[in-house]
Amino acid sequence: AQTVTQSQPEMSVQEAETVTLSCTYDTSENNYYLFWYKQPPSRQMILVIRQEAYKQQNATENRFSVNFQKAAKSFSLKISDSQLGDTAMYFCAFIESGGGGADGLTFGKGTHLIIQP
């Protein structure tokens, strides 16, 4: 079974700073996808960024980028120029690929990120 570990229950940074959220995972699969989802106080789950395991290049989406280290099974999220609206719970998630996606996402426990004005 896959497991996803987020070791930082809560982080707090000043607005405009850069922050990195850590995520490690355990799997015996070679093909899979990794995601970061954001859950603001509204509790709507919002996709932040996605990484295919077969791609060596790290995914980026505007101020959000990942550091994907497949051998180390690490998938950290970097948020640059943090904004007040980035305050939310951030969940790292994993899913196998190519198996029809019969299983849902496996989530980490989340990191509560607080951006201070």
Place this chain on the structure above:
Amino acid sequence: GAVVSQHPSWVICKSGTSVKIECRSLDFQATTMFWYRQFPKQSLMLMATSNEGSKATYEQGVEKDKFLINHASLTLSTLTVTSAHPEDSSFYICSARGVLAGGLHQETQYFGPGTRLLVL
């Protein structure tokens, strides 16, 4: 694109009654829908996976007779909590994965806004 709705957003019911929650993909066809449960300050836990036209697959520990799932079309899945009790009070979230078209990524799940259930 990739909008998923849930109805109702809030429901309060008496113990022993049944509650139905709808999950709809509004602008894409959802080949698979997933139901998650989230307790306060915790992560999402997968309850079941449903594919259109077939029986749902439940995770270990989830009672299929209590949480009835129907996926009657490519845009609608329903979760019915039967004979609800206070311990069923939680936040229920659905997600949908669609066919690879219109910019949708096949392995990405798009989430509904969730339903808060309170059983008195």
